[in-house]
Amino acid sequence: MATLELKSLWKEYGDDVVLERLNATVETGEFVTIVGASGCGKTTFLKMLLGTESPTRGELLLDGKPIPDEPDETRGIVFQRYSVLPHLTAERNVMLAGELESSRFLGHTFGRMRLALRNEARQMLEDVGLGHAMHKYPHELSGGMQQRLAIAQALMKKPRILLLDEPFGALDPGIRRDMHKLVLKLWREQNLTVFMITHDLEEGFFLGTRLWVFDKDRLDPQAPGAYGARITYDLPVGRDDAHTLDSIADRVDSTARALND
Amino acid sequence: MKKLINRHPGIVSRWALGLLPFLLIAVIYTAASTARLEENPNDKLLPSASAMADAMHRMAFEPSKRTGDYVLWTDTAASLQRLAIGVGLAALVGLVFGIANGAIPLFRAGLSPLITGISLVPPMAMLPILFIAFGLEELAKVMLIFIGITPFLIRDLQQRTEEIPEEQIIKMQTLGANTWQIIVRLVWPQIMPRLIAAVRLSLGSAWLFLIAAEAIAATDGLGYRIFLVRRYLAMDVILPYVVWITLLAFVIDLVLRRYSAWRYPWFHGRTA
Numbered sequence: 397m398a399t400l401e402l403k404s405l406w407k408e409y410g411d412d413v414v415l416e417r418l419n420a421t422v423e424t425g426e427f428v429t430i431v432g433a434s435g436c437g438k439t440t441f442l443k444m445l446l447g448t449e450s451p452t453r454g455e456l457l458l459d460g461k462p463i464p465d466e467p468d469e470t471r472g473i474v475f476q477r478y479s480v481l482p483h484l485t486a487e488r489n490v491m492l493a494g495e496l497e498s499s500r501f502l503g504h505t506f507g508r509m510r511l512a513l514r515n516e517a518r519q520m521l522e523d524v525g526l527g528h529a530m531h532k533y534p535h536e537l538s539g540g541m542q543q544r545l546a547i548a549q550a551l552m553k554k555p556r557i558l559l560l561d562e563p564f565g566a567l568d569p570g571i572r573r574d575m576h577k578l579v580l581k582l583w584r585e586q587n588l589t590v591f592m593i594t595h596d597l598e599e600g601f602f603l604g605t606r607l608w609v610f611d612k613d614r615l616d617p618q619a620p621g622a623y624g625a626r627i628t629y630d631l632p633v634g635r636d637d638a639h640t641l642d643s644i645a646d647r648v649d650s651t652a653r654a655l656n657d
Numbered sequence: 658m659k660k661l662i663n664r665h666p667g668i669v670s671r672w673a674l675g676l677l678p679f680l681l682i683a684v685i686y687t688a689a690s691t692a693r694l695e696e697n698p699n700d701k702l703l704p705s706a707s708a709m710a711d712a713m714h715r716m717a718f719e720p721s722k723r724t725g726d727y728v729l730w731t732d733t734a735a736s737l738q739r740l741a742i743g744v745g746l747a748a749l750v751g752l753v754f755g756i757a758n759g760a761i762p763l764f765r766a767g768l769s770p771l772i773t774g775i776s777l778v779p780p781m782a783m784l785p786i787l788f789i790a791f792g793l794e795e796l797a798k799v800m801l802i803f804i805g806i807t808p809f810l811i812r813d814l815q816q817r818t819e820e821i822p823e824e825q826i827i828k829m830q831t832l833g834a835n836t837w838q839i840i841v842r843l844v845w846p847q848i849m850p851r852l853i854a855a856v857r858l859s860l861g862s863a864w865l866f867l868i869a870a871e872a873i874a875a876t877d878g879l880g881y882r883i884f885l886v887r888r889y890l891a892m893d894v895i896l897p898y899v900v901w902i903t904l905l906a907f908v909i910d911l912v913l914r915r916y917s918a919w920r921y922p923w924f925h926g927r928t929a
Contacts, residue, residue: 446827446831448827466830467827467830467831468830468831468833469831469832469833471831472831473827473828473831475824475828477822477824478822478824478825479824479825479828480828481825481828481829481843481847482847482923482924483846483847483921483923483924484923492832492842493832493833495842496829496832496833496834496838496842497833500835500838501837502841503834503837503838503841503842504842533922533923533926534923535923535926536926549828549832550831550832552832553831553832553833555831
């Protein structure tokens with residue numbers, strides 16, 4: 397069953413066309429990686445998925461219904477930064493989703509309920525490799541650990557779609573490889589539907605099941621905003637070759653120069 | 658030899674450098690006081706250290722002939738009580754309205770212009786109005802402190818609330834939080850240490866308003882006392898009282914700072 401449908405989706409800010417005529421269908425369990433030059437609407441698209449921006453024209457459907465126009469528990473998110481709450485320990489960060497659900501007024505739980513949530517949270521923290529850091533505050537954790545925590549926190553809610561906004565952009569290459577493994581493992585185990593935005597083309601090429609390249613088909617160097625970006629490549633990951641990678645890299649680079657000069 | 662901007666004092670020299678100005682002031686004062694007293698033993702302007710000690714001993718440990726009170730302590734208790742009620746109320750109102758204004762755009766649209774307007778009224782100009790409206794009793798003095806610092810607290814906390822990263826507010830929503838839960842689990846806990854910081858900043862003005870109100874209409878309090886004995890040029894009481902007020906202010910500030918560091922380690926860990 398189609399989880400997400402894009403039907404001639406447009407996004408404009410005034411005269412600036414950001415995205416034009418996006419058409420695609422994403423099934424449950426797919427892992428879509430989105431790459432493209434800065435300014436090509438990747439983040440705008442993610443914001444539409446989140447509900448903080450709405451389409452100018454066209455439709456964005458989740459399970460056949462228009463996607464809610466504010467963030468809610470159907471879509472989980474991990475940002476590049478500020479994803480976890482600095483005033484809670486790792487354990488409390490992960491317990492948060494459960495606490496919010498079971499106590500609508502206080503947002504805090506006590507007694508047996510709390511114990512149950514704590515055990516769940518501990519299990520999840522073990523799964524993402526943070527079993528030793530349960531009682532630490534985010535500022536005491538490294539960048540990679542904070543992102544592990546953010547993923548754990550988002551997954552507690554079992555979202556229909558997990559959105560990752562350049563989650564590993566600020567991490568060292570070694571740590572980044574570990575994080576790839578973790579994300580792939582969780583994706584397989586929990587049958588998640590994932591959208592990941594990345595700057596790193598190679599990351600997009602081997603992570604997940606599907607690669608989208610956002611690029612401007614038509615680009616007027618005098619008026620970069622005149623035409624919007626489209627999905628210029630929609631490739632199944634694993635069946636592509638080095639040649640495709642090179643040609644995509646070339647195109648994305650030239651767009652990036654035209655847009656960001 | 659390193660450039661001056663790159664030379665940092667060690668622990669010993671930092672203390673020595675820090676204490677040096679205090680010592681210098683003490684030495685200069687003593688010299689000036691001795692010189693004046695030599696010329697005229699009844700000089701009141703720069704009393705000697707022993708005269709001040711005598712005066713304070715009288716204020717603190719001998720019951721007043723008129724009322725039987727130990728004046729320094731009743732003054733201190735009266736002033737601190739006013740300060741605590743005024744600042745406490747201001748902090749409470751600042752917290753509630755600061756968060757509401759900062760977190761809820763509809764609230765902000767309605768209230769923000771009013772609060773900006775009120776904050777521009779000089780509080781001291783309100784003092785006669787307060788005395789007329791609330792009488793010369795405790796309420797007017799507490800209200801002056803309250804009116805003096807509340808607009809600042811509201812505006813500061815509103816700004817701090819608006820500075821909470823958008824990512825965290827979105828994150829809370831994706832975890833299923835409603836508006837109220839976002840406030841009690843995200844905004845409020847993150848604003849508390851900032852409230853303490855804002856209160857520390859506003860304490861200076863709070864003391865100013867307290868002493869002003871006491872100077873004009875009161876029957877006890879630290880501000881009342883120094884303005885009362887001013888009539889007799891009693892510098893031997895005024896100077897130690899000023900030092901005592903300064904010490905109280907310093908201790909309150911220190912306690913707030915320590916409490917915040919102990920209670921909100923994540924806040925101080927992050928800013929350090």
